[in-house]
Amino acid sequence: MTTAGPDLRVKSNAHVFLLEGEGVGAPGLRATCCRICGAYSLGRVMACSFCLSRELDSCAAGQKGEIIEYAMSDHPAGGFAAPYAIAMVRTSEGLTLISPLVGNPSLFARGAPLHFVLVDRDEAGVTFAYAAGDQAA
């Protein structure tokens, strides 16, 4: 029996998401969890966004979310070839972020459920995105 080791791929963004082995609950968004009020803040924060407590833990979050609104870009940017979809996403923990969307564009709509995925982008390394649906197939 083999044991899966940490994910050693190069990330396109060193701060906003975690690969397997990089934190409890990873892969997912990098988040900070407050031990006092239980709220999540996106990324590394020094004080809880809700209660300003400094009693914080690093954690992974955002495995599920929904589309607030999205747009299909016909102009390449940031290494993404056009056309590509980009969205304002709200995670189940209440985090809000900008994220690329992958998968069938016919499933992209306001309020559509999403799940967190990792995407290999060759020279650009691995990035994160959200895909339509509650969970990976």
Add this chain to the structure above:
Amino acid sequence: MADAYISGIGFHPFGRFPEKTLKQIAAEAALAALENANLDADGIDAAICANAYAGLLNGQESIRGQTWLRAIGVGAIPIINVENACAGGGSALHLATMAVRAGAYERILVVGAEKMFLGDNARTLAALATSSDIEVTEGVGMQFAALDAIRVKEVMHDEGLDEESLVWVSAKNHANGALNPNAHFRKGLGADAIRESRMIAAPIRLFMCSAISDGAAALVVSREPGRQGVRVRASALASAPVRARQGADSTAVRAARKAYDEAGLRPTDLDFAEVHDAVAPLEFYYYRALGLCAPGSLSRFIAERGSARDGAFPVNPSGGLTSRGHPVGASGIAQIAELVMQIRGEAGARQLARARRGIALNAGGWIGEDPAVNAVHILEAA
């Protein structure tokens, strides 16, 4: 506390000037503002200079304002450099207004300048994208046109707007810009040309977008009104809220509220506005934020052409960022200069019939769910 006035305005036209340096562009606007205020280089006791990307795009870091103003013989006085993304100009004016009102300085030169056209749009767009929290947006395909498309779609959904309203507001701004000798685009692009231009990020098309521009604008902020002074009735700045704790009011709503409260005015007390139409349809977002029309009434306001030059409340008579162009550090100053020209009765072919009091909203950057900065100013005839 004393009043602060805009006693001088100046421009370097907005457009593409590959043969000119940023220093030349900025210096021309600064000289024009001093001349307009009947001053020379020794007539000011401080300067505040706004710029966003001279480091990334032109190689000039840190002491940008000092380099610009040395070219016109200005030195020795305090020169402060401001970076607040596209709201750098409004931020610089806010600082100058506070300083003059407090009696710290008599006359402050405020200059906003940018040189963004390098013949490499990808590099310029990459620089623009750094006006977000790069720890969150790097490597995720962040571009402001797509983000603006998302914001426009939200307003369209909330207010029941169709794509023709986007075409109309874009054509309005291009028609206004055609009358502005300092504008980047003066062709007066009509509805058909806008409707047929290529899609950038649906529903935003090319001719709905502001352009990559070079340019500069400058003001003299003073304790005395001078020959044709316009009073700064309110100067307000807000940052993106930490919504989790500070509530759902947007950056724009917060800045506008502060400005109205400071001035003791309501939207109905104003005559016109200049707002931050990085893409023309974003005006709709600011109609609501500034209280120009109530939520749910936007479609009627647009159908009645309320924001046209001859409408009930003209918005962007200058042509806005869409047509005037968007050299980032200069745009906020250019908005103020337009307000001043209108209030003075100097706007030429685009002069509004009623322009005693105007409001400018200058937005910049992105963080969380909001623009990172909004600067709102209310100006009135002295």
